[in-house]
Amino acid sequence: MIAIQQATSDDLDRLVPLFDGYRQFYRQPSDAPAARAFLLDRFKQSESVIFIATRDNDAVGFTQLYPSFSSIAMAPIYVLSDLFVAHHARKQGIGRQLLEAAADFGRFVGASYLMLETAKSNTTAQALYEACGWLRDNEFYVYQITLTPTR
Numbered sequence: 001m002i003a004i005q006q007a008t009s010d011d012l013d014r015l016v017p018l019f020d021g022y023r024q025f026y027r028q029p030s031d032a033p034a035a036r037a038f039l040l041d042r043f044k045q046s047e048s049v050i051f052i053a054t055r056d057n058d059a060v061g062f063t064q065l066y067p068s069f070s071s072i073a074m075a076p077i078y079v080l081s082d083l084f085v086a087h088h089a090r091k092q093g094i095g096r097q098l099l100e101a102a103a104d105f106g107r108f109v110g111a112s113y114l115m116l117e118t119a120k121s122n123t124t125a126q127a128l129y130e131a132c133g134w135l136r137d138n139e140f141y142v143y144q145i146t147l148t149p150t151r
Contacts, residue, residue, distance in 0.1 A: 002094055004101045007050040007062065009043040012036065014059035015052060022062075022084035026119070049078070051101045053085070053094045060089035063098040065105070065114070075112035078102070083116075083125070095125075099132045117142060 007015060020035045042048040053061035064082040069075070080102055085094045106114050118125050130136070
């Protein structure tokens with residue numbers, strides 16, 4: 001039985017390996033201490049909402065949402081930044097349950113919509129998103145610029 005709940009700082013020890021695994025999936029070096037510090041800051045500053053999936057008290061997945069706003073909709077939105085399921089727990093519907101928990105949360109807090117981006121090569125995730133009713137944006141391009149801190 002999979003349980004999905006909103007994570008708190010009490011879940012930090014269980015989240016760190018998942019978050020570190022997520023970053024490694026995107027070809028970042030493993031750095032559990034930095035992952036811990038990053039997540040702890042998100043909890044302390046109330047800057048994100050994290051849902052954790054557990055099976056028999058073992059953390060098997062998570063998703064992280066960041067609040068934002070849409071000027072066009074004049075409403076709050078959430079960016080689903082991270083979704084990860086441990087390799088040994090994949091193909092069991094956990095990703096779908098995490099997406100549903102995120103959508104339920106968004107509805108509950110009155111968000112206009114959720115948005116996400118994923119690597120073009122991540123076709124497995126794309127298939128899941130589309131199966132869950134997410135629509136690929138074909139109207140807008142996403143741009144970014146890498147910044148070097150000045151201080």
